[in-house]
Amino acid sequence: MRMVDLIEKKREGEPLSKREIRFIIDGYVQGTIPDYQMAAWAMAVYFRGMLPQETAELTLAMAQSGDQLDLSTLGKRFVDKHSTGGVGDKTTLLLGPMVAACGVPVAKMSGRGLGHTGGTIDKLCSVPGFRVELSREDFLAQVKKIGLSVMAQTGNLVPADKKLYALRDVTATVSSIPLIASSVMSKKIAAGAQGIVLDVKYGSGAFMKTLEEARVLAKTMVDIGKELGRQTIAVLSNMNQPLGRAVGNSIEVLEVADALQGKGPQDLIEVSLELGAWMLVAGEVVSDVEVGKERLRKSLESGTAWDKFLAFLSEQGGDAQAVANRRLRVAPWNLPILAQETGYVQPFDAHRIGILAMTLGAGRVTKESSIDLGAGVVLAKKAGEWVEAGEPILQLYGRDKGSLAEGLQLAQFLVTVGSEAPVLPPLIEEIIR
Ligand code: URA
Secondary structure, three states: OOHHHHHHHHHOOOOOOHHHHHHHHHHHHHOOOOHHHHHHHHHHHHHHOOOHHHHHHHHHHHHOOOEOOOHHHHOOOOEEEEEOOOOOOOHHHHHHHHHHHOOOOEEEEEOOOEOOEOOHHHHHHOOOOOOOOOOHHHHHHHHHHHOEEEEEOOOOEOHHHHHHHHHHHOOOOOOOHHHHHHHHHHHHHHOOOOEEEEEEEEOOOOOEOOHHHHHHHHHHHHHHHHHOOOEEEEEEEEOOOOOOOEEEOHHHHHHHHHHHOOOOOHHHHHHHHHHHHHHHHHOOOOOOHHHHHHHHHHHHHOOHHHHHHHHHHHHOOOOHHHHHOOOOOOOOEEEEEEOOOOEEEOOOOHHHHHHHHHHHHHOOOOOOOOOOOOOEEEEOOOOOOEEOOOOEEEEEEEOOHHHHHHHHHHHOOOOOEEOOOOOOOOOEEEEEO
């Protein structure tokens, strides 16, 4: 078999067989297929797409390209959650402790941020002492002990995705439905999930810009789950503006601490309750999603979710008291962006907020970039809220004077004010099972 023939076959829109897909994935991981051929193939997939059967085969080949976890030793049904990526998306940190407090173990491998989207692992690194690299044994022991652990993806879990994702990122082939679907689902399957809850985001801050595209992506992933025997539920949620008000790393952890202590923000709570409740359904501890939401709400009100969060931070070596006492480092170079007029904040581009946070130092331009965990942007006002002229709309936290000046250029005309209250779409659009 020759890779050049398979690129040509896909370029002509023909489906690939299971053997051909295995040849591509195994060859790429082993290094016999070079980046330039893989890039050409990814672009052919981008334009020609894949049949459901092909996407399922690709997912399985990727899931089996490295180590796979056996979580059956947890003795409980193991449910995982994944977001397709957004701005200010801190739901894992909020729903992890809530779901664990309700009796469903959360053993989660998360990623770092790349481009305009943030990553849970970077956020956790802003807690002094917190260890994101755990051995597989320590990871599982912690889940058994307190029901919750979050670690960085281990060295050899889905190496095919690691290589291919980095390649897609620099060849404009990220937003291909079969490539996103196989990337997400291969990680969940290799991590041993029996139930999978997906947060499929659409809107200006997401990879899928329209609801229709997001619906196709969600259906594709639910079908892969069905094909591979994993119960999969997809929640379609709106990402036209960041979730919550903080976009950065330490400032997002502080927002999560507030939320776990009953101090909102409402949109973050709503999305976390929806996703968390479906995790309880998939974990078979409740059969009704509304009952699940009620349980999660109780875990917030009673403080059990907050206690679980602090125990989780301490267990992984983090200074939980620094979080409880709001002593996380925030970048000292800060500047408010003030409203020029009085009125309603109009919808703005969440993608540009992500780019702004990245420019201030909170995100990576390339995988190798260093970031400032204290940098970012806080949205003092969000779309639809009332603002008086002279009040802050955004608060910028820059890593240094230069990044703050650059951020100012981007932020100045990012948010506008008008006399009409905008009509905003619902946060949760649809559930696909
Ligand atoms: N998240 C992933 O894990 N993979 C993608 O391709 C896109 C978002």
